[in-house]
Structure formats: structure tokens, C-alpha cells
Amino acid sequence: MDHERIIRDVTASLPAASTALEACQRAVTALARHTPATISVLLQVHDRLRCVAATGAWQVFATVPPKTGIVGRVHASGETAVVPDVAADPDYLPVRPDVVTEICVPVVDPAGRPVGVLDLQWSAPVDLTPWRVTAERLAGRLGARIMALGGPPAESRSEKLLRHAAALSAAPTEGELVAAAVCAARDVATLSAGVLVLADRDGHRLGTPPHGQFGGVAGIADQADGAVPGELESRIRAELTEAGPGALRAIVERVHRYGAGYTLGEAGQPPTAEYQPLAHAGVRTLVAVPLGPPDRGGVLLVADERLLYPDPTTVSLMELLAGHAWNSLDRLRTLDRLREQAISDPLTGLRHTGPFGKRIAAATPGRTALLAIDVDGFKTVNDTYGHQAGDQLLIGLARALEGALRQGDELYRVGGDEFVAVIEVNRPEEAVRIAERLTEAARRTGRTISVGVALPRPGESAELALRRADQALYAVKRHGRDGVRLAPA
Template identity: 60%
Template sequence: MRLDHEGIVDAVSARLTEAGTAVAACDAAVVELSRHTDAIIAVLLHGRDQLRCVAATGSWQVFASVPPGAGVSGRVYLSGKTETITAVEGDPDYIPTAPNVTLEICAPIVDRRGRPVGAINLEWTEHVDSERWRETVERIAERLSARLEQLGGAPTETHSEKLLRHAMALTSAASEPQLAAAAVEAARDVAGLTAAVLVLTTPDGPRLNIPVTPPNGLELRIRGRLCTAGRSQLHRLVSRAQRHGALYTLGEPGQDAPDDYAILADAGVRTLIAVPVGRLGAGGVMLVADTQAVRPDAETVNLIELLAAQTWTCLDRLRTLEQLHERAMSDPLTGLRHHGPFAERMTTATPGRTALVAVDVDEFKSINDTYGHQVGDRVLVELARALQAALRHGDELYRIGGDEFVAVVEVRRPAEALEIGERLVRAARAVGRTVSVGVAVQRPGEASEQTLRRADVALYDVKRDGRDGVRLAAVRPAEPPALSVLR
């Protein structure tokens, strides 16, 4: 029986006029088409960087989403041109959905400017008139495009979908700046407002949390006002939200902003949502703002509160992981990094510029034997602080043994490393102790273990000569003497 293709287009068009939403329109087109053909039918629309299947029928399997450019439908979406494929197995982009497919026709769905917003795809497992069906599919795609335009375009995310997507982004953040960027982006998106700024409490007081992404104009103005406002005003902003909960305000003409928000009004803010983040005394506040006076609804404010709660949960997790990592990498007694991080640091050493300053506490064994290990531990902690304070900014001190320390320093000449060793000797004397110090600058092609060995040999020479001093290592190390005699 000969198909009435004109009647198929008219029937689909009639069903489209009855649809009240974009999803209903796509579904109507698929359902009506399925009454006239046994083809596998799918309508995909672009959203959130994917082509997402909005309606389908007759499929053995349906791909819920594909990246633009993937599959025939993704290719048609990018090109904006209809394709007829009569040998699907030979097409490099074909994605099998059912066995024995012999024909695929895919047409783009476009907006009024002619930009693709999706695709309608039909696949047959029987012989049909490909030329007639290509024309019909193209005409239906045109009618569907027009109806989607009348209904406001492709369907947008629901609040639940949007919240879940942003919650995943927050959970995936690997650092505080990345988390701040995800939180700011989420707050702007969910609230539909221009700007978002995160203020968190630290041991030094409230501070702006700077995300990795660049801010927009309003965010720059808000940050500028908050940075110049001073710590007390930031504290009032945070405290107000922490004590009284979420709020929003409208900058109605003729109404002055409260004192706490006057600096934000000066930045051009006319609508503000302020939501507490975390707990009183340890959390902060999320400020979401716009230059227009809009009316946030209760659901939007509730969603921002949920995002703030998720942000705090993720922040607490990141900080806990950072603390655990720091403990794993540090000596629990002195807080200094130990031999593991020391080895990692030496992988970035620069021969001729990186020097090792080996430090050993003089007569430490006699301190432990005479006064006990608790006193010995206090001596090590006191010395570690003194040595750390004597180093320059950028120098790194490690504890690599019981009473053995090593500093990694970058220098321009060996004499500069020797001067640093002398500073460490003076720092130990200032707390009533003495140390023996050996210095070695890494040579080209020399392993870090060999550089440390040369520094140790120089240190042992100091001990042999009476302790409480510093010496630069020889170019070629000698065998170190027995430690039991020298310590």
C-alpha cells in the first residue's frame, strides 16, 4: 500500500498544535510518526553539553544522551544538514540500537536563527522509499522546530536536576578554590542572579574565598567593597546569617539598605540572598546578588540553603583529608616533614643550586639517658622551632631521624649555604643547645643520597673536631667514622 506522506506530515502537525510543552511536542511527533511506520524513532535535543533523548519509540535500546558529534545524530546536529545512510555498518559514526538496520535518516531541529538545537532520527529494518521518507522527515523536523520555538525552545532542567548536577560538581572538587568556584557557579545558576560571593571564617577571622574561575563585574565590585570594609564588617555579615538564617532583600527605590548591607548597595546590589554556610563560629555566608530588583521565591532560597549545606559538607571533607595527608607526611612530634617528603623534594633539585644542610644534635643520647625521653622530646621540639625560624622563606626543614634534621636550600654559591649552616648553629646556641652541621651542594649527575652522604661526612668532621660548628663538604666523600664515639 502506498503511503500518504502528505497526510503523515499533516497528522504530525495537528498533534504538535495540541502539545503544551516542548517535551509533549517531541513525544507527539514520535507517537504520531509511529502510527505510520515501523521505524525506530528518537528525538534528541541539546542540553548541558549533551544531546539528550526527549522522546523515542520502537527501539530495542535508547541512548539517553550522546555528546555532540557522536553517532549520526550528533554529526547531523553539528553540521545542521540532513543525512540518509543506506549502509549503516560502513558508517564510522553509526551507533547500533537494533539488529538488521538497513536505513537511517536524521534531520536537524533548528531555532528561528537556523542554529541546530537537536535532531530527529529514524531507522528502518525493512525496505522503504528513502527519498520520500527523507523529504517527510525534513518537513516534520521543520514543523517540530517551529512548534518548539513557539513553546520557548528546548526544555530546561528542573530544579531537582540542576541541584543534583551542582551537588555532583561540589563533591568532585579537589581543592578549596575549586570548591569555591563550583559553589559560586551553582548559586548563580540556581538563583538566576548575576553574582555570588563566598565568605568563610578562618582562625584569623572571616575572609573571601577566592575561586579558580575569574569573577564577573558585579562580583569584582562586591569583593572590592568587602575587602576594604574591614574584618569587623565581614564578621557582622557572617554573624547575621549564622544567627538568624537565610534571608533575601529587595533594593526598592526610596528604601535605604541596612548598615550591614550598605557596602553591597554601594556596589550596585539591588537584590541579595544571604545564606549561612556551616555552623556558628566556624562557617560563613554565601551572598548571591543582582543589580536588578527581582523577587526570589521561597523555593529558590531553599535550594540555595541546600547548596550551602552541601558546600560546607564538601569543605569539611577536603579539610579533613588535608589534615590526614599532612599527618601522614609529617613527623608527629615536631610537625616537620619526614624522609618521604624529603625524597620527593629532592626529585626537583637543581644541581649546583640545591644544597643540603645536615644537622645533628650534639650529645643527644646523654640527654635521653640522664633526663629521660620526655625531656629529650621537648629538646627536639624546641630545637626544631628554633632551626625552622632561622631559615629563610622558601627553605625547607625535614626530620629524617631521631635527632637528625636536614634543610633543603636553594643558593647561588656554596658560601651562601655555609652561611645558612652558621645561622642554624647560632639558633641552637640561643636555646641552650649545640648542633653539628654539614653542608653539601648537589653536583651535576649526583644522586640526592650521595649529596646527603657528603653533608653527613662534613657533619662527622665537625663532631670529631669538638662539635658545635659547621663545615662545607669535600667534593669526594670519605667513609664516616663510627657514630657511637662522636655523638
């Protein structure tokens, strides 16, 4: 085989290319005339190797994560890989079942830095020594032509959206999802600010990323990827916060009523009343798209202080992003709801036995007080008025007891009409006073309770301390109910 002719033919095809992608395709096409090998060129696009030209393969890998496969290894190391037997190389990525041999060479820029790889795979034995030299020479000339045409292609907006969608799906919390969504919006729309307005039980609020974290990247400043919000975004959040929930609701209602919208980037055109807070923040370009249903979702706002023209394609991409963000948010909320149901009493909403066991296991001797609480005469209510009336009594009583506790005190339902409060105190007398506040709160509902108080002793298990609290409670019962008793130290 005349390898000099191969080099001349491929080299001659490169000057006619007007883009880096066309240069890669011309090189692959010219090379394929001389060998039955499966040929591909992969260039670095953002954080992955993307196949930009290929021939002779049943299937190619469109993108390859960093350092994955033989191609990733070659790109990371900048060193050619000659693989006489692909079955013996654990990094081989199978393209077709009959491949036996592979040569992968780095495509480098004039400074010798890898910008991609040229990969050849054969299904029959081949003399690899001359092919290595040929592949390396061709890769060098292809790399020079790619750089002369401006370098590897930039990541397209649809490719960006696909990459960000993976970050949205992987977000473990709502805050991190908000961060990932606004980062994606800024990056894909090429605008400087992104804000999510979300509905909740109390109305509408601004979605808030975790402190110091944007776009799912903590502590990493990457303005080109939209990872860091600009000053405009801070002004938008400040203006919307000052305008209040009514302004947020007005924006959500407008966008959900009329659908996605965008500005034309023309000066001298006044915004509608709903968008006045944004104009006050300095917004001159705005894309607004609905997020989920109006009663549970919200709105994605992407903005810039420059007068731009976000074409309909940009709006369509933002609608796709908003749809994916909503699916991810709805999944997180569903998981949170299921977790809460798993650890909470469905009737009263209080935590129940499982979490209570963990809490008392962490009790501090001499500082943690356990208040065993029992509703006086509850069985009579059930027998006389029915279980529905008993349920309503428990719900009302649970709310009253919660209201009488201090911030940080915890109330659990551990049985039918049995509750336990876990509180931190400095002295036993303080625990007794709080227990008396609970009995007063119960009386205001028209019912009475009996409360036993115990503080775990040094070396005493929390279970034994709770048993002493129960014994004190039954001592109250024996002496007429509706009272408090401190278990002996």
C-alpha cells in the same frame, strides 16, 4: 503504508501546540499511531541534546552529550542517518534489546540550522526509503513550528544546577571550586554577583578563584552563563576586604544562627548591621545561605544591585548548591590533608625523606648548600626523661630552626634527631653563617646542635655531597659538639 496520510496527521496536530515542548509531544503522539517504532525528539538545550518527547521505548536517554551516539552525530552534521543494522554502527545508543533499524533526521529551523533531531527505531524489518522522506518532511515542519513558538526551551534552573554540580565535583583545587560555585550561583539564581566566605585556621576569608579564571572557564567570556563577574561583585569583595575579618565572621554567624535568608526587593528598607558592607557596595537584593558547619564552612552570598524578589524556590536551589559546594570543598581539603600527611613528619610537621630526596636531586652545584644537623645528647634526654620529653624537644627545636632560616630555605627531618637544611647561597661562607645562626637558635632553646656543611661539586651526586656534610658534622662531634664545620671542597 500511506505516508502522505502520516504527514497530514502529524502536520495537523502541530497548530494546536502552544509551546515547543507540546509541539514535540503532539508530533510524537500522532506519528506513533502509524508505526510501532520507538520515537523520540531531542532538542538542543544549552550544550546537550535533551529528550523532550518520546513514546514506545523501554528507556530513553534524558540527555546526550555533544556528538554522542547517532543522534549526536546527526545533530552535529545536519545530515540524516539511515542505519539498516544498528549492530554495525558503533555510535548506536541501545534503547531496547530488539532494535534492528534506525532513522535519525535533523530538526532544523527555517535557515536550515539543526535545533534537534527526530529519531525512529524499529524492532522489525521496515522499508527505510519512504520512511526517510517522511521523517525529513515531518522534521522540517516540526522545526518550523518550534521556531514559531519561540525556539527550543531554555535550560531550567534545576537543569542548570545539575550541570554546575558536575563542574563542582570535577574542580581540582579550592580556587577552581570557588570559581565554579560563584558561577553556578549567578547562573541559577539569575543574579549578577556571587561570593563565598570561608572559614580557615585564622578566622574567615573571601574565597578567591584563580587569577583570570571564573566559573571553571579560563579566558572565556560568557556572561549569560555567569562565567564573568560584574562590577558589583568586585565592589562587594572590596567592601568586605576593607571591613575585615570581623565583618565576615558577623555575616557567617548570622547566617548559621538563623538559616538562609533573602531580601524582598523593596526600597527604603535598611539592612541589618551585618549586611551594611554589602549595602555600601550597592547590593539591593541578597540571598545568603550557610555553607557547611559554622566552624569549618562559611556562607554563600548571591546578590544584585537591582531590586528583585528572589522567591523561596531560588533560596532552595542555592541551599542545594551550597550543600554540594561544601561536600566538594570538604573532599578537596581532606585530600590536601592526606597528601600533606604523606609527605610530612607527623611529629614536627617538617617534610621528610621522600620530598628531601627529590629536593637534593635538583641541587645546583656550587649554589646549593646541604646542612646536616644532629641534636647533641638527644639519646640522654630520651633515656633520662622518656620519649615524650624527647618528642617535645624535637618539636621545639624544629620550630626554632625554621625561624632561623631565610625565606625559601627548606628544613627536613630525615631521622630520629637528624635534620637537613637545603639552602641556596652565593659562597660557602654564606652557608656557614646560616649554619651558625641555626646553632644560636638551638642554644636559645636550651639545647645544642652540631652542623656539617657541604656544597655539591660539579658532577657530584647530591647523595655524595650529603655524605660529606655528615662527615663534617661528625668532625664537629669529635671536637666537642655545638659547632659548625664546612666540608673540604
